[in-house]
Amino acid sequence: MDSPFGLLAELTYRCPLACAYCSNPLNLADYSDELATHEWRRVLGEARDLGVLQCHLSGGEPLLRRDLVEIVAEAHGLGLYTNLVTSALGFSRSRAEQLRAAGLDHVQISIQADEPAVSDRIAGTPSFHRKVEAMGVVKELGWPLTVNVVLHRQNIDRVADVLGLAEEVRADRVELANTQYYGWARVNREALLPSRAQLEAAEVVVRAARERLRDRMDVLYVVPDYYSRYPKPCMGGWASRQLTVTPDGDVLPCPAAQSLPLPRASVRDAALDWIWAEAPVMNAFRGTDWMPEPCRSCERRERDFGGCRCQAFQLTGDAARTDPVCHLSPDHDLVADAVRAANDRRPIDLQLVPRPHRLPEEGK
Amino acid sequence: MTAPDRIPTRPQPPGPQPPDPVLSDGVRPRLARHVRMSFCRTRQRHILQLPETVVVLRGSGASILELCDGRRTVAEIVAELGLRFGTVPDDEVLRFLSRLVARRWVELAGETTDG
Numbered sequence: 001m002d003s004p005f006g007l008l009a010e011l012t013y014r015c016p017l018a019c020a021y022c023s024n025p026l027n028l029a030d031y032s033d034e035l036a037t038h039e040w041r042r043v044l045g046e047a048r049d050l051g052v053l054q055c056h057l058s059g060g061e062p063l064l065r066r067d068l069v070e071i072v073a074e075a076h077g078l079g080l081y082t083n084l085v086t087s088a089l090g091f092s093r094s095r096a097e098q099l100r101a102a103g104l105d106h107v108q109i110s111i112q113a114d115e116p117a118v119s120d121r122i123a124g125t126p127s128f129h130r131k132v133e134a135m136g137v138v139k140e141l142g143w144p145l146t147v148n149v150v151l152h153r154q155n156i157d158r159v160a161d162v163l164g165l166a167e168e169v170r171a172d173r174v175e176l177a178n179t180q181y182y183g184w185a186r187v188n189r190e191a192l193l194p195s196r197a198q199l200e201a202a203e204v205v206v207r208a209a210r211e212r213l214r215d216r217m218d219v220l221y222v223v224p225d226y227y228s229r230y231p232k233p234c235m236g237g238w239a240s241r242q243l244t245v246t247p248d249g250d251v252l253p254c255p256a257a258q259s260l261p262l263p264r265a266s267v268r269d270a271a272l273d274w275i276w277a278e279a280p281v282m283n284a285f286r287g288t289d290w291m292p293e294p295c296r297s298c299e300r301r302e303r304d305f306g307g308c309r310c311q312a313f314q315l316t317g318d319a320a321r322t323d324p325v326c327h328l329s330p331d332h333d334l335v336a337d338a339v340r341a342a343n344d345r346r347p348i349d350l351q352l353v354p355r356p357h358r359l360p361e362e363g364k
Numbered sequence: 365m366t367a368p369d370r371i372p373t374r375p376q377p378p379g380p381q382p383p384d385p386v387l388s389d390g391v392r393p394r395l396a397r398h399v400r401m402s403f404c405r406t407r408q409r410h411i412l413q414l415p416e417t418v419v420v421l422r423g424s425g426a427s428i429l430e431l432c433d434g435r436r437t438v439a440e441i442v443a444e445l446g447l448r449f450g451t452v453p454d455d456e457v458l459r460f461l462s463r464l465v466a467r468r469w470v471e472l473a474g475e476t477t478d479g
Contacts, residue, residue, distance in 0.1 A: 081413035208450035
């Protein structure tokens with residue numbers, strides 16, 4: 001078994017935004033018993049000893065953790081490359097300077113569109129101007145900046161302007177990530193899934209921008225798997241390269257895996273190296289032995305690993321089936337029907353169900 | 365906020381890819397500011413850490429990059445490697461560094477890239 005390269009530390013699922021494409025769990029209140037600072041310190045140390053080299057500090061909004069600077073300092077002291085994945089709300093100049101001093105290596109800021117009205121509507125809160133301002137602070141303090149935009153039916157037609165914004169703020173990387181349908185995004189799939197014509201137009205723009213900007217900005221494009229012939233090689237294989245720790249300490253192969261009916265493994269009960277090597281949640285779909293047909297005899301089985309277990313479970317009720325995105329899957333109609341409906345002259349501005357801003361017990 | 369997976373794709377231009385431009389051996393390379401080289405004890409390998417990526421260095425990559433301090437020229441780096449390891453084909457060093465410059469992981473002193 002290989003050592004993991006990356007730890008996705010989901011520090012909190014609290015978030016000032018209410019994006020309808022959020023892939024966080026629907027049962028946010030179940031995650032309110034967050035790990036304490038000393039628990040995160042221990043997790044980071046155990047992760048480093050396990051071979052982790054990169055630490056993605058995410059959520060929810062990690063800036064809502066009052067101990068974020070301490071957590072960054074700990075990770076940096078351990079030699080981890082630290083990446084803050086943020087909405088930028090709460091990224092004040094003084095907080096930024098503290099994070100810089102603590103050794104934070106890289107900042108990724110999400111934005112929902114290229115202009116305030118659309119971006120704020122999708123985010124569910126006025127945030128566009130603060131995000132652009134924060135991007136300026138990131139560059140001014142000398143960090144590399146990644147701008148992340150989740151693409152969907154309601155903003156993908158603006159991708160040229162989104163790239164223009166990324167260029168304007170001097171981003172070093174821009175991630176154009178087609179929505180993946182987990183959590184709230186699954187609830188909103190009908191309103192979020194783009195048409196084939198929308199995707200094809202966007203991909204022309206992305207290819208041209210990649211060429212034009214090649215000497216100053218990396219343009220990453222996360223493919224929309226509903227339109228792919230084969231499934232995505234999810235996480236580079238189950239429990240193979242990455243691990244996720246949720247706000248309350250559960251360890252998972254990926255952030256969506258909380259939805260699967262597998263026994264929990266928590267850093268509160270066991271050491272990370274034991275969990276990585278031995279816990280049933282990690283071993284459930286490792287390697288290829290678990291695979292059914294058509295994956296088992298497929299020549300691509302070590303290339304795409306049967307696709308995404310969470311998507312298989314979500315769409316078929318069985319996490320051990322072939323990802324229905326694959327055109328060879330016996331369940332492919334489940335995806336093909338959704339794609340057909342998305343191309344059936346549906347309006348592009350259907351009502352979205354926003355993720356709640358806050359956990360219920362926090363009150364209004 | 366987090367995407368469960370990230371799949372960087374590269375465009376597939378028709379026909380063969382143009383070769384990376386080869387640097388001249390008078391330039392003075394150094395690691396870009398957002399790239400860190402360190403040694404991974406678990407893997408017993410030198411690694412490069414970047415946003416969203418880890419590169420495990422094999423062969424002579426780490427020895428080359430350790431000498432890329434923004435002061436030495438490529439010719440001086442090749443000479444230094446020659447002293448340490450015997451003969452070093454200088455076009456190999458140039459090709460290796462050219463690839464890293466094309467990815468913006470290595471920059472040339474005096475041509476600072478932003479970030």
